[in-house]
Amino acid sequence: MSEQIAQSKEYLILEAAEQEFLKKGYDGARTTSIAKAAGVTHAMLHYYFRTKEQLFERIIDKKMEEIVPLMTHLFGNGSLPLVKRIEEAVSIHFDFVMANPDLPKFLINEVLPNRERCELFRSKIEGFFHIITDLQGEVDEVAARGEVEQFNVLLLFQSILSLNIFPSVMANMVENMVGDNKQVLETFLAQRKAENIKLIMQRIKKI
Amino acid sequence: MSEQIAQSKEYLILEAAEQEFLKKGYDGARTTSIAKAAGVTHAMLHYYFRTKEQLFERIIDKKMEEIVPLMTHLFGNGSLPLVKRIEEAVSIHFDFVMANPDLPKFLINEVLPNRERCELFRSKIEGFFHIITDLQGEVDEVAARGEVEQFNVLLLFQSILSLNIFPSVMANMVENMVGDNKQVLETFLAQRKAENIKLIMQRIKKI
């Protein structure tokens, strides 16, 4: 990004707004705080974005766009066998959530409860649901050959999602329990990731 | 509860506050809305509870108290063998979350992020962590005899929690996907519950 854009007031406001909205949600966020954090006068925020709502929509859109490519490429590595591909997906998804720890709560609190935003989100990740359907066909075949336990792909994806967002959704409690020791935290996360992979693998592998 | 208490303004305010705070969170809740929903003047709310914060704490306390007995009795049926006891726990916990669908989000958004409240909550469920420790000893024994796969009880509990809160945390998206057909929703929930039990059972059972 060019130096001009990076330091433009409009961009500074967007960055500050992202922080504020992700940390505090729409209700908790203050346009005055955003302006202050961005180092601009409050009037400038309204000059560029007119309303708090419009500024918020910009952040929502940005966040959604960050999720789409992950979702559509999650089970993307067609060269791997089915089970390995799913194991990869769990791992990649876990890492993505850890790299974007505020996203799950933001989605849960600000996107899903709003009809319009929820449907916009669904339309954006529509491709993902087609992938799920295709994958189900593949699973049915492989399971018919007795190579994996039969399973519902959508349910399995929900399980992966649930398990992987846990550390970020419960981040405060986790911190509270492990203290602020970075080493301990990383050990915990590694354990958590390994456990999630094991859970999913045990579920689908042929007994 | 006596008719007097049930219809007392104080109690009406508490009930309305519970609805409002659970649905909208602290920031989104309005004391004026609460008073209106309770059918009392706004001044009465402040007369009984002084501040929004104090009213909120009352609701927080109540909600915590609802969770404590569940947690401490989750793995309580000592007469069952280990694996069955855990299966029971998954089932009971799932049903509890479904019966209290707003609780997980409330805990995640209003309790855990607040240092004081989070520690208060931890102190209230301290007994639960002792149960986890005891259970770990039992697991180590049974696993040493080769009757179950070795596993970490705390990690497993986290997995159960993650999997079971999914439908309520994603409730809006689930509704959006299954429509408002009650039959379809119940089928989904039954599927989800069976899948969670299967996931946990497969994880701990000896291969």
Add this chain to the structure above:
DNA sequence: ATTATCTATAGATCTATAGATAATGC
């Protein structure tokens, strides 16, 4: 005497804009 209740309003906070002025690009 104390508790409960209401009306009216203070006081704080927050979003948003008006209006003036400076900077920028044809």
Add this chain to the structure above:
DNA sequence: ATTATCTATAGATCTATAGATAATGC
């Protein structure tokens, strides 16, 4: 001419309380 920026403030909303009055319990 248009775009960017600031100061000042309007206007809306929300929490909280003052002060008067009615109801209740010794």
